[in-house]
Amino acid sequence: MINPRLDSLNDYPFARLRGLLGSVTPPAGIEPAVMSVGEPQHEPPPFVAEILAANAAIWNKYPPVDGTPDFRRAIADWLTRRYRLAPGRIDPDRHVLPLSGTREGLFMVGLLATARRKNGKAPVALIPNPFYQAYLGAATMAGAETRFLPSDRRNDFLPDLDGVDAETLVRTAMAFICTPSNPEGAVASVDYLKHALDLARRNDIVLAVDECYAEIYGATPPPGALEATTEGDDFANLLVFHSLSKRSSVPGLRSGFVAGDANLIAAFKRLRDYSAASVPGPVQAASAALWREESHVQANRTLYRAKFDAAERIIGKRLGFYRPDGGFYLWLDVGDGEAAAKRLWAEAAIRVMPGAYLARTDEAGRNPGQRFIRVALVHKPDAVETALKRLVKVL
């Protein structure tokens, strides 16, 4: 009765973490610090609630799947500003499609990009390792074979696309890249993205670039894959995914978008006409306002920077600490991520994610996340500082 492809998916990392920590009791009298989930806890701007209330009259309307013209325009204008694109290159009607958060879009791109055969063979999806789990769900449920590309220190935590053999490339239907990456916070350069896009175009691959952490960075705004395109190429083969969840601290709003190749966007819309995961009308109105507003995003970045300052002060050179170029995670080398997660919960009431749960074990039995824990700096700076002091005492 149940699609057997589901069996090849692990339990989702949060379910695995509940299993790991289920029998562990945190110490009494300490406020637990949940740092396992990348769920921003900063205050969203008050105008979100105001706009939702002001648009209450349209809750009884089915929202347009492709978004209101105003919402698409706000997205196109933001992309143009953020990635310094020539005015008019992004056509809100051809290059942009709203999503109910990027996760559903990253899942659905699997259905969009996976034919039964690619060049006569079973299709393949390239996935960085470690990776955001929706990529695996997308590939598996669409019936693609998965190839995991190790992303470790040796390749600056970015998958080595040149390491993919020619036979696999011929079969590759889609390739996922995450920049800034979750969990490592690595940022791909424009050259890296150009190279990836060139590879995708030469091999007829859909390049899905997850940029949902694009607005959370240290000194320099991370480049986006749209910057790897040129005037007149119509963003061929490229889809970029963006979200308000991290940028505006509204993970509960479920609002994001996909942009890029006009043919792919048109097909994506057709797919979503059937799956109907459309963004509710009031949410579209609030989202348009959020994409047009920058001061709350700057305030967010200031808070994250203060937390990384605190982490640098408190952890110093221990645990392989480094300050990521983007995103809001610490990726700490603790030797054995599962053991560290258990100890942190048992001894300090801190919940972190073992790196192994965010990665796949390869044929040689090596899991690139095994030595690591991922620590999400999503709470208010004071709470993060207190928790990190407890963390270093335990580890």
Ligand SMILES: Cc1ncc(COP(=O)(O)O)c(C=O)c1O
């Ligand atoms: C790398 C990455 N991509 C996508 C998402 C999904 O974000 P959302 O669906 O809230 O836009 C997340 C959420 O944690 C993520 O870490």
